[in-house]
Amino acid sequence: MATRSKARLALDRAFDAKACRHYLNNNMHVLHCHHYATLYCQLADDCSILDAKKLLADCAEDAVYDVLSGYFAANGIDGVVDRIAIAEQYFSAAGMGRMVVVCAGPDGGDVEFVHSHVDEGWIKKWGQRDEAVNFIGLGFVAAVFAAAFGRPVRSYAVTEVQSIVAGAERSVFQVVAN
Secondary structure (H helix, E strand, O other): OOOOOOOOOOOOEEEEOOOOEEEEOOEEOOOOOHHHHHHHHHHHHHOOOOOHHHHHHHHHHHHHHHHHHHHHHHHOOOOHHHHHHHHHHHHHHOOOEEEEEEEEEOOEEEEEEEEEHHHHHHHHHHOOOOOOOOHHHHHHHHHHHHHHOOOOOOOEEEEEEEOHHHOOOOEEEEEEEO
16 A cells, blocks of 8 residues: 655744844744733633634634645645644644544544643633633634635634533534635
C-alpha cells in the first residue's frame, strides 16, 4: 500500500525590536497565554449589547483564513490533505492547542480539539460549565475549511457539539457548508 506524507508547516518566527512586534511567517502574531484568551472569551460571553461571541468567531475566521490562504499560495500547497495538515500544525504553532480534522469534504466535516488552551484555561480559572467557550475555535475551524476548499470566509457554519470545558474528553465541532 502506498502512503503519502503530509506537508510540513515551515515556521519563520521574527521579532521586530523597534516596533515591538512578533511575526510568524511574515504575519503579525500576538503571543498570548490561555489565561488571557479565556478573559476575552469571558468578556464576549458576558456582553449583552452585541453578539460578541460571533464577533470573536468572525475575527478569528478572517485572520486565520488570510494566514492560511497566503501560506498555501506562497508555498504552492494545492491538495486538500496537505492544506488540512498545514492548518492542524498552524493551530498548534499559534498556541491554540492540538486540532485534528477527523473528516473533511466540500460539504463539511468533523474536527476535534484534542487539547484546547481556551477550554483548559477556562477550567483552571473558573472550573467547568455547561456551555462551550471556544468562540475563537469556531472561527478557526471555519477558516480551515474555507481555505482548504478554496471558498470565501463565511462559507461554513461550525457548531461545537462537545466541549472540554463541559467535561468532554475532547471538544468536537461539526462543520456544514452554507
